[in-house]
Amino acid sequence: MSFTVPFSQPGLQHDPQWYRRAIFYEVMVGAFADSDSDGVGDFQGLIGKLDYLEWLGVDALWLPPFYASPLLDGGYDVADYRSVLPDYGTLDDFRELVTQAHQRNMRIVIDLVVNHTSDQHEWFQQSRTDPHGPYGDYYVWSDTDDLWPDIRIIFSDTEESNWAFDSERRQFYFHRFFSHQPDLNYGNPAVHQEIFDVARYWLDMGVDGFRLDAVPYLYESDEGLGESEPETHDFIRSLRAMMDTDYPGKVLIAEANQRPHEVAEYFGTTEAPECHMAFDFPVMPRVFYALRSQQVASLVDVLSETTEIPHGATWAVFLRNHDELTLEMVSDEERQALYGWYAYDPRMRINEGIRRRLATLLDNSRHELELAKALLLALPGAPFLYYGDEIAMGDNIWLNDRDASRTPMQWTPDRNAGFSTADPGKLYLPVVQSLGYHYSSVNVETALAQSRSFLHFVRQLIHVRRAHPVLGVGDFEMASTPNESVLAFVRTQSSEQCRPGESPQTMLCVFSFAHHPTTATITLGARHAGARLRDVFGGGSFPGVGENAQVTLTMGTQGFYWLAVE
Numbered sequence: 001m002s003f004t005v006p007f008s009q010p011g012l013q014h015d016p017q018w019y020r021r022a023i024f025y026e027v028m029v030g031a032f033a034d035s036d037s038d039g040v041g042d043f044q045g046l047i048g049k050l051d052y053l054e055w056l057g058v059d060a061l062w063l064p065p066f067y068a069s070p071l072l073d074g075g076y077d078v079a080d081y082r083s084v085l086p087d088y089g090t091l092d093d094f095r096e097l098v099t100q101a102h103q104r105n106m107r108i109v110i111d112l113v114v115n116h117t118s119d120q121h122e123w124f125q126q127s128r129t130d131p132h133g134p135y136g137d138y139y140v141w142s143d144t145d146d147l148w149p150d151i152r153i154i155f156s157d158t159e160e161s162n163w164a165f166d167s168e169r170r171q172f173y174f175h176r177f178f179s180h181q182p183d184l185n186y187g188n189p190a191v192h193q194e195i196f197d198v199a200r201y202w203l204d205m206g207v208d209g210f211r212l213d214a215v216p217y218l219y220e221s222d223e224g225l226g227e228s229e230p231e232t233h234d235f236i237r238s239l240r241a242m243m244d245t246d247y248p249g250k251v252l253i254a255e256a257n258q259r260p261h262e263v264a265e266y267f268g269t270t271e272a273p274e275c276h277m278a279f280d281f282p283v284m285p286r287v288f289y290a291l292r293s294q295q296v297a298s299l300v301d302v303l304s305e306t307t308e309i310p311h312g313a314t315w316a317v318f319l320r321n322h323d324e325l326t327l328e329m330v331s332d333e334e335r336q337a338l339y340g341w342y343a344y345d346p347r348m349r350i351n352e353g354i355r356r357r358l359a360t361l362l363d364n365s366r367h368e369l370e371l372a373k374a375l376l377l378a379l380p381g382a383p384f385l386y387y388g389d390e391i392a393m394g395d396n397i398w399l400n401d402r403d404a405s406r407t408p409m410q411w412t413p414d415r416n417a418g419f420s421t422a423d424p425g426k427l428y429l430p431v432v433q434s435l436g437y438h439y440s441s442v443n444v445e446t447a448l449a450q451s452r453s454f455l456h457f458v459r460q461l462i463h464v465r466r467a468h469p470v471l472g473v474g475d476f477e478m479a480s481t482p483n484e485s486v487l488a489f490v491r492t493q494s495s496e497q498c499r500p501g502e503s504p505q506t507m508l509c510v511f512s513f514a515h516h517p518t519t520a521t522i523t524l525g526a527r528h529a530g531a532r533l534r535d536v537f538g539g540g541s542f543p544g545v546g547e548n549a550q551v552t553l554t555m556g557t558q559g560f561y562w563l564a565v566e
């Protein structure tokens with residue numbers, strides 16, 4: 001497979017706000033491409049696929065942890081923050097990946113697992129054996145397991161308590177996730193210093209930013225229930241200040257699974273900034289809710305709530321990632337409905353969520369896949385795509401935990417889907433062979449050969465979005481319609497949001513969640529009265545906006561429009 005990349009530009013382009021226009025792509029190193037036939041993906045394999053990612057239109061990669069780890073939590077159980085897992089290659093391979101990505105003007109964002117380490121980490125081993133030594137206070141120890149009883153358990157399927165007993169130190173240690181992942185003690189300034197040093201280590205190696213993993217949980221208290229405590233925000237502010245001073249242009253992305261106004265706190269303020277971006281957890285499940293209920297009210301509510309954020313900050317929007325589709329941020333009623341629609345087999349559920357991929361969740365409905373992607377790329381914020389979703393890859397619910405949707409990328413109809421030439425039994429996880437999603441038909445090569453494939457659709461969407469920076473940097477304003485199945489909003493770019501040579505754009509985005517054709521009368525802001533509307537895919541003219549600032553549009557089943565307002 002070869003990819004012609006017409007817009008290739010050598011070297012990183014300077015833009016301190018690059019993340020606002022970027023398309024991000026989450027790729028697990030071990031899952032993408034195996035260059036040395038050991039059954040596990042690696043840095044060299046990923047380097048070999050950069051042409052594909054550039055062709056697709058990706059601006060930045062997010063790599064989940066690739067550090068030394070016992071891999072009991074997909075690498076989020078870090079045993080050494082400064083070395084890479086030998087299966088993935090060497091530090092030199094990682095440096096080469098950064099260099100080669102940068103040559104393509106593609107950025108690399110990595111995970112900084114700040115809340116906890118693996119119990120195999122040297123700090124923990126020292127801490128448990130030598131309570132009075134230099135690492136004695138690196139973790140949260142207690143003689144009893146009854147502190148902070150109301151702090152909720154996140155991995156509720158596997159853990160019964162946030163405390164575990166260590167037989168060596170004969171004390172309990174606190175853990176928000178698996179019991180093999182002890183929480184670091186942020187009450188100890190030495191821990192702050194360590195994490196700063198780790199951040200500097202990777203920034204010096206050229207990475208463009210960090211996803212701050214599980215960032216709300218750094219501190220614990222009874223009043224704050226161990227989430228978003230004020231000291232947690234103090235820590236992020238100081239990390240941001242260090243990066244702004246010493247590494248300008250590098251970004252921090254908060255992983256905070258919270259309500260909109262709480263997530264927004266992770267941006268800080270213009271004067272005292274925290275993260276540049278934060279994952280928009282509340283929006284994502286409501287997209288899935290709207291797809292089945294044909295009702296957009298809850299999506300409209302949550303989008304209306306999340307618009308006020310400091311200048312320069314932006315949302316990280318996503319539909320799926322390497323974790324379960326989490327349902328923590330919806331009402332009990334919505335959660336029950338979502339389980340009923342999307343996780344009718346108990347094996348599909350995990351903790352408070354659903355462990356399936358985008359294509360299987362949407363039953364491979366092309367209408368729904370297109371609608372969901374088009375919405376993702378038009379929402380305020382930078383879209384994060386999950387590897388494989390661009391070819392509507394399936395999952396494997398017979399695998400454990402979240403491995404269901406972490407199977408090898410499917411490149412060709414050949415052995416191991418072209419991911420690896422290893423003995424199939426040696427792969428870190430089997431390739432998907434289920435009905436309807438078998439790798440012999442669902443793979444990049446086959447999708448490339450079909451001009452109307454979902455892959456080509458996704459690429460076109462990405463390229464149209466890139467040509468319309470209003471969807472990256474523009475302001476967001478809801479447009480009203482009495483049609484309960486239709487979501488409409490206007491994105492507006494001001495001249496301050498333009499790069500030199502760009503003219504401000506305005507875009508009306510309309511999405512129908514109705515399962516049949518429908519008509520919607522949409523009311524825009526008064527300043528758009530009399531405007532012309534033009535479809536940005538085909539260039540076709542649409543009925544103009546009336547003098548009353550209204551327009552009536554007819555939409556096909558689960559259809560959408562991106563219309564330039566001129």
Ligand code: BGC
Nearest residue numbers: 073074076177213214255323
């Ligand atoms: C990561 C998960 C991981 C957890 C504990 C999360 O936020 O996304 O994959 O299991 O942190 O490290």
